[in-house]
Amino acid sequence: MTAILVGLVGHTWRRQQYASMSWWLGWWLLATLTWTPITVTTGSVAGITTHWWANGVWVVRPLQKASIDASFWFNIVMTLPQGWLWYRRWPRLNRLIWPLLGVVTGGALETGQTLGNWLVGLGLWVDINDIITNALGVVLGYGLAKIWQDKWRGDSSCS
Template sequence: MIRWLPFILVSILWVSLSLRDWQHAQRRRIWWWLGCWGLSTLTWTPVALSFGNSVGQIQTFWWAGGIWVIWPLQPASIDTSFWLNILMTVPQGIIWQYNHSHHRWRQWLLAGLGVGLTLEAGQALFNRLVNLGRWVDINDVITNCLGVVIGAAIMLVLQRRYQTLQ
Protein backbone atom coordinates (compact mmCIF):
# COMPACT_ATOMS: atom_id res chain seq x y z
CA MET A 1 0.00 0.00 0.00
CA ILE A 2 2.81 2.43 0.79
CA ARG A 3 4.03 2.12 -2.79
CA TRP A 4 0.79 3.85 -3.89
CA LEU A 5 1.31 6.81 -1.55
CA PRO A 6 3.28 9.00 -4.03
CA PHE A 7 0.61 8.59 -6.70
CA ILE A 8 -2.16 9.36 -4.20
CA LEU A 9 -0.40 12.51 -2.96
CA VAL A 10 0.40 13.71 -6.47
CA SER A 11 -3.21 13.05 -7.51
CA ILE A 12 -4.36 15.31 -4.69
CA LEU A 13 -1.98 17.97 -5.99
CA TRP A 14 -3.35 17.69 -9.56
CA VAL A 15 -6.94 17.87 -8.30
CA SER A 16 -6.20 20.95 -6.20
CA LEU A 17 -4.46 22.71 -9.11
CA SER A 18 -7.37 21.84 -11.41
CA LEU A 19 -9.91 23.18 -8.91
CA ARG A 20 -7.89 26.38 -8.48
CA ASP A 21 -7.82 26.93 -12.24
CA TRP A 22 -11.52 26.12 -12.47
CA GLN A 23 -12.29 28.81 -9.88
CA HIS A 24 -10.13 31.31 -11.78
CA ALA A 25 -11.81 30.40 -15.10
CA GLN A 26 -8.54 29.03 -16.50
CA ARG A 27 -10.32 26.18 -18.30
CA ARG A 28 -7.56 25.55 -20.84
CA ARG A 29 -4.98 25.02 -18.14
CA ILE A 30 -7.10 22.31 -16.51
CA TRP A 31 -6.32 20.10 -19.51
CA TRP A 32 -2.62 20.46 -18.69
CA TRP A 33 -3.16 19.26 -15.11
CA LEU A 34 -5.32 16.37 -16.30
CA GLY A 35 -2.54 15.41 -18.70
CA CYS A 36 -0.03 15.58 -15.84
CA TRP A 37 -2.28 13.31 -13.81
CA GLY A 38 -2.47 10.85 -16.69
CA LEU A 39 1.32 10.81 -17.07
CA SER A 40 1.82 10.36 -13.34
CA THR A 41 -0.65 7.46 -13.49
CA LEU A 42 1.46 5.82 -16.17
CA THR A 43 4.81 6.46 -14.49
CA TRP A 44 4.42 6.86 -10.72
CA THR A 45 2.33 3.83 -9.84
CA PRO A 46 3.91 0.54 -8.72
CA VAL A 47 2.46 -1.17 -11.80
CA ALA A 48 5.18 -1.49 -14.43
CA LEU A 49 4.53 -2.80 -17.92
CA SER A 50 7.33 -3.95 -20.17
CA PHE A 51 6.94 -4.09 -23.92
CA GLY A 52 10.60 -4.81 -24.57
CA ASN A 53 11.88 -8.15 -25.64
CA SER A 54 15.62 -7.60 -24.99
CA VAL A 55 15.64 -6.02 -21.54
CA GLY A 56 18.55 -8.25 -20.52
CA GLN A 57 20.70 -6.68 -23.22
CA ILE A 58 20.39 -3.16 -21.83
CA GLN A 59 23.25 -1.97 -19.64
CA THR A 60 21.73 -0.97 -16.30
CA PHE A 61 22.86 0.08 -12.83
CA TRP A 62 21.26 -0.50 -9.44
CA TRP A 63 21.26 2.73 -7.44
CA ALA A 64 19.06 4.41 -4.82
CA GLY A 65 16.46 1.67 -4.75
CA GLY A 66 15.97 1.31 -8.49
CA ILE A 67 17.33 0.28 -11.86
CA TRP A 68 18.94 3.07 -13.88
CA VAL A 69 19.68 3.27 -17.58
CA ILE A 70 22.16 6.09 -18.18
CA TRP A 71 23.52 5.14 -21.61
CA PRO A 72 21.04 6.48 -24.18
CA LEU A 73 19.83 4.74 -27.30
CA GLN A 74 21.26 1.30 -26.70
CA PRO A 75 19.99 -0.90 -29.56
CA ALA A 76 18.03 -3.15 -27.17
CA SER A 77 16.29 -0.12 -25.61
CA ILE A 78 14.69 0.95 -28.89
CA ASP A 79 11.67 -1.32 -28.65
CA THR A 80 7.90 -0.94 -28.42
CA SER A 81 8.09 0.88 -25.07
CA PHE A 82 10.47 3.42 -26.66
CA TRP A 83 7.81 4.38 -29.22
CA LEU A 84 4.98 4.25 -26.69
CA ASN A 85 6.88 6.75 -24.50
CA ILE A 86 6.84 9.19 -27.41
CA LEU A 87 3.16 8.55 -28.02
CA MET A 88 2.12 9.03 -24.37
CA THR A 89 3.49 12.60 -24.24
CA VAL A 90 2.16 13.83 -27.61
CA PRO A 91 -1.10 14.98 -25.94
CA GLN A 92 0.88 17.12 -23.47
CA GLY A 93 2.60 18.81 -26.41
CA ILE A 94 -0.75 19.47 -28.05
CA ILE A 95 -2.07 20.94 -24.81
CA TRP A 96 1.10 23.02 -24.33
CA GLN A 97 0.76 24.62 -27.77
CA TYR A 98 -2.98 25.08 -27.29
CA ASN A 99 -2.34 27.01 -24.06
CA HIS A 100 0.72 28.90 -25.37
CA SER A 101 0.07 29.50 -29.06
CA HIS A 102 2.85 32.09 -29.30
CA HIS A 103 5.54 29.57 -28.25
CA ARG A 104 7.73 27.75 -30.73
CA TRP A 105 10.28 24.97 -30.79
CA ARG A 106 12.64 26.28 -28.07
CA GLN A 107 9.81 26.49 -25.57
CA TRP A 108 8.48 23.13 -26.78
CA LEU A 109 11.90 21.64 -26.15
CA LEU A 110 12.08 23.14 -22.65
CA ALA A 111 8.54 21.97 -21.85
CA GLY A 112 9.40 18.49 -23.15
CA LEU A 113 12.59 18.33 -21.11
CA GLY A 114 10.62 19.51 -18.09
CA VAL A 115 8.04 16.76 -18.58
CA GLY A 116 10.65 14.04 -19.17
CA LEU A 117 12.91 15.09 -16.31
CA THR A 118 9.99 15.46 -13.91
CA LEU A 119 8.67 11.99 -14.70
CA GLU A 120 12.07 10.31 -14.36
CA ALA A 121 13.08 12.33 -11.28
CA GLY A 122 9.77 11.32 -9.69
CA GLN A 123 10.49 7.69 -10.45
CA ALA A 124 13.98 8.01 -8.96
CA LEU A 125 12.71 9.76 -5.84
CA PHE A 126 9.83 7.35 -5.32
CA ASN A 127 12.12 4.34 -5.91
CA ARG A 128 14.26 5.66 -3.08
CA LEU A 129 11.40 6.56 -0.73
CA VAL A 130 8.91 3.71 -1.22
CA ASN A 131 10.65 1.16 -3.45
CA LEU A 132 8.37 2.00 -6.39
CA GLY A 133 10.13 -0.54 -8.62
CA ARG A 134 10.34 1.60 -11.76
CA TRP A 135 13.29 2.01 -14.12
CA VAL A 136 14.89 5.44 -14.31
CA ASP A 137 15.83 5.68 -17.98
CA ILE A 138 17.55 8.44 -19.95
CA ASN A 139 15.75 7.14 -23.03
CA ASP A 140 12.45 8.03 -21.38
CA VAL A 141 13.59 11.63 -20.94
CA ILE A 142 14.51 11.76 -24.63
CA THR A 143 11.31 10.11 -25.84
CA ASN A 144 9.04 12.12 -23.52
CA CYS A 145 10.67 15.33 -24.74
CA LEU A 146 10.28 14.24 -28.36
CA GLY A 147 6.60 13.42 -27.78
CA VAL A 148 5.91 16.90 -26.40
CA VAL A 149 7.71 18.53 -29.34
CA ILE A 150 5.80 16.39 -31.87
CA GLY A 151 2.49 17.16 -30.16
CA ALA A 152 3.19 20.89 -30.12
CA ALA A 153 4.17 20.82 -33.80
CA ILE A 154 0.95 18.98 -34.67
CA MET A 155 -1.08 21.58 -32.79
CA LEU A 156 0.78 24.45 -34.48
CA VAL A 157 -0.09 23.00 -37.90
CA LEU A 158 -3.72 22.64 -36.82
CA GLN A 159 -3.78 26.20 -35.43
CA ARG A 160 -2.44 27.59 -38.69
CA ARG A 161 -4.93 25.59 -40.72
CA TYR A 162 -7.93 26.31 -38.48
CA GLN A 163 -7.62 29.76 -36.93
CA THR A 164 -10.41 28.96 -34.42
CA LEU A 165 -7.99 26.78 -32.39
CA GLN A 166 -6.02 29.80 -31.17
Protein backbone atom coordinates in the same frame (compact mmCIF):
# COMPACT_ATOMS: atom_id res chain seq x y z
CA MET B 1 0.69 14.21 -5.80
CA THR B 2 -2.84 13.34 -6.90
CA ALA B 3 -4.30 15.59 -4.19
CA ILE B 4 -2.16 18.51 -5.37
CA LEU B 5 -3.09 17.99 -9.02
CA VAL B 6 -6.80 17.55 -8.20
CA GLY B 7 -6.61 20.83 -6.28
CA LEU B 8 -5.04 22.58 -9.27
CA VAL B 9 -7.66 21.10 -11.63
CA GLY B 10 -10.46 22.25 -9.33
CA HIS B 11 -8.96 25.72 -9.00
CA THR B 12 -8.66 26.21 -12.77
CA TRP B 13 -12.13 24.74 -13.36
CA ARG B 14 -13.72 27.19 -10.91
CA ARG B 15 -11.97 30.04 -12.73
CA GLN B 16 -13.14 28.63 -16.10
CA GLN B 17 -9.53 28.34 -17.29
CA TYR B 18 -10.17 25.22 -19.33
CA ALA B 19 -6.83 25.15 -21.19
CA SER B 20 -5.02 25.26 -17.85
CA MET B 21 -7.36 22.66 -16.40
CA SER B 22 -6.64 20.33 -19.32
CA TRP B 23 -2.92 20.88 -18.85
CA TRP B 24 -3.08 19.89 -15.18
CA LEU B 25 -5.23 16.86 -16.05
CA GLY B 26 -2.56 15.90 -18.57
CA TRP B 27 0.08 16.08 -15.84
CA TRP B 28 -2.06 13.93 -13.56
CA LEU B 29 -2.45 11.29 -16.30
CA LEU B 30 1.28 11.28 -17.05
CA ALA B 31 2.15 11.04 -13.36
CA THR B 32 -0.29 8.17 -12.94
CA LEU B 33 1.13 6.32 -15.94
CA THR B 34 4.75 6.76 -14.93
CA TRP B 35 4.71 6.70 -11.13
CA THR B 36 2.43 3.70 -10.58
CA PRO B 37 4.58 0.87 -9.24
CA ILE B 38 3.87 -1.69 -11.93
CA THR B 39 6.24 -3.12 -14.48
CA VAL B 40 5.24 -3.53 -18.10
CA THR B 41 7.83 -5.09 -20.35
CA THR B 42 7.20 -4.92 -24.07
CA GLY B 43 10.38 -6.66 -25.11
CA SER B 44 13.51 -8.26 -23.75
CA VAL B 45 15.59 -6.25 -21.33
CA ALA B 46 18.60 -8.42 -22.13
CA GLY B 47 21.29 -6.27 -23.68
CA ILE B 48 20.36 -3.10 -21.80
CA THR B 49 23.10 -1.85 -19.50
CA THR B 50 21.47 -1.05 -16.16
CA HIS B 51 22.56 0.05 -12.70
CA TRP B 52 20.80 -0.46 -9.37
CA TRP B 53 20.74 2.76 -7.37
CA ALA B 54 18.38 4.33 -4.81
CA ASN B 55 15.97 1.37 -4.90
CA GLY B 56 15.50 1.48 -8.66
CA VAL B 57 16.94 0.38 -11.97
CA TRP B 58 18.80 3.09 -13.89
CA VAL B 59 19.51 3.20 -17.61
CA VAL B 60 22.03 5.94 -18.32
CA ARG B 61 23.31 4.87 -21.74
CA PRO B 62 20.85 6.23 -24.31
CA LEU B 63 19.51 4.47 -27.38
CA GLN B 64 20.87 0.99 -26.76
CA LYS B 65 19.49 -1.37 -29.40
CA ALA B 66 17.46 -3.40 -26.89
CA SER B 67 15.97 -0.16 -25.46
CA ILE B 68 14.16 0.64 -28.69
CA ASP B 69 11.06 -1.49 -28.25
CA ALA B 70 7.31 -0.84 -28.05
CA SER B 71 7.67 1.07 -24.75
CA PHE B 72 10.13 3.41 -26.47
CA TRP B 73 7.44 4.38 -28.99
CA PHE B 74 4.70 4.40 -26.35
CA ASN B 75 6.62 7.08 -24.44
CA ILE B 76 6.48 9.32 -27.51
CA VAL B 77 2.76 8.72 -28.02
CA MET B 78 2.04 9.15 -24.30
CA THR B 79 3.43 12.70 -24.24
CA LEU B 80 1.93 13.94 -27.53
CA PRO B 81 -1.19 15.20 -25.72
CA GLN B 82 0.91 17.07 -23.17
CA GLY B 83 2.76 18.84 -25.99
CA TRP B 84 -0.62 19.77 -27.48
CA LEU B 85 -1.70 21.07 -24.08
CA TRP B 86 1.54 23.07 -23.66
CA TYR B 87 0.59 24.78 -26.93
CA ARG B 88 -2.99 25.39 -25.77
CA ARG B 89 -1.61 27.03 -22.66
CA TRP B 90 1.26 29.01 -24.25
CA PRO B 91 0.66 29.23 -28.01
CA ARG B 92 3.19 31.92 -28.82
CA LEU B 93 6.37 30.32 -27.49
CA ASN B 94 9.36 30.35 -29.78
CA ARG B 95 9.86 26.94 -31.42
CA LEU B 96 13.39 26.79 -30.02
CA ILE B 97 11.82 26.47 -26.54
CA TRP B 98 9.79 23.36 -27.49
CA PRO B 99 12.62 20.86 -26.92
CA LEU B 100 13.28 22.43 -23.52
CA LEU B 101 9.60 21.93 -22.62
CA GLY B 102 9.95 18.30 -23.64
CA VAL B 103 13.06 17.79 -21.53
CA VAL B 104 11.33 19.49 -18.59
CA THR B 105 8.35 17.15 -19.00
CA GLY B 106 10.48 14.00 -19.28
CA GLY B 107 12.79 15.17 -16.53
CA ALA B 108 9.88 15.84 -14.17
CA LEU B 109 8.47 12.36 -14.78
CA GLU B 110 11.83 10.64 -14.27
CA THR B 111 12.52 12.77 -11.18
CA GLY B 112 9.19 11.62 -9.76
CA GLN B 113 10.19 8.02 -10.39
CA THR B 114 13.56 8.63 -8.74
CA LEU B 115 11.94 10.13 -5.66
CA GLY B 116 9.42 7.28 -5.49
CA ASN B 117 12.23 4.75 -5.68
CA TRP B 118 14.34 6.52 -3.09
CA LEU B 119 11.56 7.33 -0.60
CA VAL B 120 9.35 4.24 -0.79
CA GLY B 121 11.31 1.72 -2.87
CA LEU B 122 9.01 1.52 -5.89
CA GLY B 123 11.68 -0.26 -7.96
CA LEU B 124 10.82 1.69 -11.12
CA TRP B 125 13.18 2.10 -14.06
CA VAL B 126 14.72 5.56 -14.38
CA ASP B 127 15.68 5.69 -18.03
CA ILE B 128 17.45 8.37 -20.08
CA ASN B 129 15.54 7.04 -23.10
CA ASP B 130 12.29 8.05 -21.42
CA ILE B 131 13.49 11.64 -21.17
CA ILE B 132 14.45 11.60 -24.85
CA THR B 133 11.18 10.03 -26.01
CA ASN B 134 9.03 12.17 -23.72
CA ALA B 135 10.78 15.27 -25.08
CA LEU B 136 10.18 14.12 -28.65
CA GLY B 137 6.49 13.46 -27.89
CA VAL B 138 6.06 16.94 -26.40
CA VAL B 139 7.77 18.58 -29.38
CA LEU B 140 5.64 16.63 -31.85
CA GLY B 141 2.45 17.37 -29.88
CA TYR B 142 3.27 21.06 -29.69
CA GLY B 143 4.06 21.14 -33.41
CA LEU B 144 0.87 19.28 -34.34
CA ALA B 145 -1.20 21.67 -32.24
CA LYS B 146 0.44 24.64 -33.95
CA ILE B 147 -0.20 23.16 -37.40
CA TRP B 148 -3.81 22.43 -36.44
CA GLN B 149 -4.28 25.97 -35.16
CA ASP B 150 -2.59 27.66 -38.12
CA LYS B 151 -3.88 25.53 -40.99
CA TRP B 152 -7.19 23.96 -40.08
CA ARG B 153 -8.67 26.55 -37.80
CA GLY B 154 -7.36 29.38 -39.92
CA ASP B 155 -6.34 31.67 -37.10
CA SER B 156 -3.42 32.06 -34.75
CA SER B 157 -5.33 32.79 -31.57
CA CYS B 158 -5.86 30.20 -28.91
CA SER B 159 -8.98 29.81 -26.79
